[in-house]
Amino acid sequence: MTRVAAIDCGTNSIRLLVADVPADGGHTDLLRRMEVVRLGQGVDATGRLAPEAIERTRLVLAEYAAAARDLGATDVRMVATSATRDAANRAEFEDMARATLGRTPDVVTGREEAELSFLGATGSVAAAAAAHGLQPPRPPYLVVDIGGGSTEFVLGDDDGVLAARSVDIGCVRLTERHLHDDPPTPEQTALGERDIRTALAEVTAEVPVDRAATLVGLAGSVTTVAALALDLPTYDSEAIHGSRIPVDDVRRVAAGLLAATRVQRAASPVMHPGRVDVIGAGALVLRVLMDEFGLPEVTVSEHDILDGIALRLARPQA
Incomplete structure (x- = not known):
């Protein structure tokens, strides 16, 4: 059994799952959280992540990092998707996440995002x-x-x-x-x-x-x-x-x-x-x-x- 923490940072919300995952079969949730931070606020029009949106995300990410640590997660992965892929100032977001979480977020391609969604949805x-x-x-x-x-x-x-x-x-x-x-x-x-x-x-x-x-x-x-x-x-x-x-x-x-x-x-x-x-x-x-x-x-x-x-x-x- 492996205890892991997954963070999904999308355009509208940021979510946390801490779960125990066996070698096969279904996983057991220990904690699920979702907060709407609207990271993608205005990014379609400006091409940039707004400073206030990055700060809203940082505050919640700090809570998630503490929760994962307190629950004893042995590994953490943060995935960022559409808004971050599209942003000209993506590096600012990545620097914030690395400082807050202790690791660089994976800004995944649309293809990997799709594969992860399929895996989670159909299981x-x-x-x-x-x-x-x-x-x-x-x-x-x-x-x-x-x-x-x-x-x-x-x-x-x-x-x-x-x-x-x-x-x-x-x-x-x-x-x-x-x-x-x-x-x-x-x-x-x-x-x-x-x-x-x-x-x-x-x-x-x-x-x-x-x-x-x-x-x-x-x-x-x-x-x-x-x-x-x-x-x-x-x-x-x-x-x-x-x-x-x-x-x-x-x-x-x-x-x-x-x-x-x-x-x-x-x-x-x-x-x-x-x-x-x-x-x-x-x-x-x-x-x-x-x-x-x-x-x-x-x-x-x-x-x-x-x-x-x-x-x-x-x-x-x-």
């Missing part, structure tokens, strides 16, 4: 289906990770990844580009949808999505849409993980979020405060890709790149 979908009394999902899986700056599309089966593509249609990026009003106007939503469809054409040029038997969706936009579709009274990870949401429910939830004001979205008992401003764009990405690819439902995973980082850290050949 427990069969067990989650069984917990809901459902048949296990069938491979090949199309794993879709809707992040803040980018969305990863990964096609694979039980033997691993077959094809992958990362495109810049994350919920923060699309919100900053187009969804400016409260609520966004139909014209703004149409511009966002246009960007999504353009990006999906890039995906289908490299990933044979028509081979997918199961869509697996992950990250906060997807899990929040699932919580709303399930009409949960509070956010419940166990109820969400492994749930299957029909495309009609995704359409309904997405339309409602895009028509709601910020105050109305914030009033939802399942809404994380850090997602209030960007959830409309995230739901739009999910709805458009399901319509474009003709996918009847999405299997929702609470496990994602964070779990993939932990598994690969403990099992380098995973």
Whole structure:
């Protein structure tokens, strides 16, 4: 058994998982944390990480480093994704992380981000289906990770990844580009949808999505849409993980979020405060890709790149 700490630093949030990972089989969580720091604030427009965003990230990273140390993690890996890849001042961020965590973060390529997401997402979908009394999902899986700056599309089966593509249609990026009003106007939503469809054409040029038997969706936009579709009274990870949401429910939830004001979205008992401003764009990405690819439902995973980082850290050949 190996105790490791995984840190995923994305465009919108930074998350920590400390887990015990056996030589094979499922891992045991000791601690999961998520804080919205909006590292990618303005990076689409300026090409740079804002100093205040780096400082917000530093404060949380210091807490994560202490937690990993206190829980006795023998190894730590921090992965940074879209916002950091895109930033001209990436070195400033890396210097901060090295000083705070004691090691340099891995600014991964879109391909590795996709592979880690696939590993984390698919490792427990069969067990989650069984917990809901459902048949296990069938491979090949199309794993879709809707992040803040980018969305990863990964096609694979039980033997691993077959094809992958990362495109810049994350919920923060699309919100900053187009969804400016409260609520966004139909014209703004149409511009966002246009960007999504353009990006999906890039995906289908490299990933044979028509081979997918199961869509697996992950990250906060997807899990929040699932919580709303399930009409949960509070956010419940166990109820969400492994749930299957029909495309009609995704359409309904997405339309409602895009028509709601910020105050109305914030009033939802399942809404994380850090997602209030960007959830409309995230739901739009999910709805458009399901319509474009003709996918009847999405299997929702609470496990994602964070779990993939932990598994690969403990099992380098995973």
